[in-house]
Amino acid sequence: MIALPDRPSAPKLADRVALVFGGGASGPGWGNGKSACVAYARAGAKIVVVDRVRAAAEDTAHMIAIEGGKAIALSADVTKTAAISAAVEAAVAQYGRIDILHNNVGITDMGALEDITEARWNKVMDVNLTAVVRTCRRVIPLMQHQGKGVIVNISSLAGAAINRYPCYSYFASKAGLNHLTKALAVQYAPYNIRANAIMPGMMDTPMVQQQIVGQYTDAEAMGRARAAQVPMGRQGTGWDVAHAAVFLASDDAAYITGVCLPVDGGLSCLAG
């Protein structure tokens, strides 16, 4: 008779340390980053919540503490290399290691091609794509030293397929992020470091309420229109993204790297 593999006796992410950039939320409610922090903590990880807005990071850390989890809140802007370094140093000083690097920060910029200035284009590239290069350059050497690590990048279905929003820099930055994720996966596989991306589709989050609602007459019309596009007939939530992140960060995904995983209620099936 063959032997059964050991049954896990601890939560999926017990004793892991997760460093989450963009772990606050840009408004009331559960965004992708805030939900991921809480979901990682529920899976047993200690969380370093980093956000440009200190109060947003503190709010997430507070939510985790209420449930008996462990978290610290830091403020850092991912467009600033020195700020990222300081956050990484503070994370290591607090918890001794970084097992999970979660890059959630992302912004949109809607506008006709002729209205996009170079400054606007560069800003989106800087925040959505170059920032991930910055955090990875700082954290990967630590993971190499540790002998293992996991990177989870929050991309977008817009990185793989075009939707009707006029957001050229967003499309391009997220496509770049998908490809960057695959390059990291290949280059660092020999070091036992995995890198995957999640591509959320139509999610109902504070970010959408702020950055996309202007494309519609009001929030209700936006909700109806976005849900109608999705085969499952509804928008997703930050928790849908967070649960996928916990899976990808855990040993359940030990042989999964270089994947750009749609979390989209089937929307990507319609793109082809």
Ligand SMILES: NC(=O)c1ccc[n+]([C@@H]2O[C@H](COP(=O)([O-])OP(=O)(O)OC[C@H]3O[C@@H](n4cnc5c(N)ncnc54)[C@H](O)[C@@H]3O)[C@@H](O)[C@H]2O)c1
């Ligand atoms: N909501 C959706 O429908 C949807 C769909 C596809 C992809 N996404 C992706 O999900 C991610 C964001 O999701 P969310 O719901 O957590 O958004 P959110 O806006 O609620 O949270 C992002 C956090 O990042 C912080 N932030 C912004 N700029 C920063 C910077 N320069 N440095 C550090 N922190 C900064 C904000 O303060 C905010 O707290 C983005 O990468 C976005 O592209 C969202």
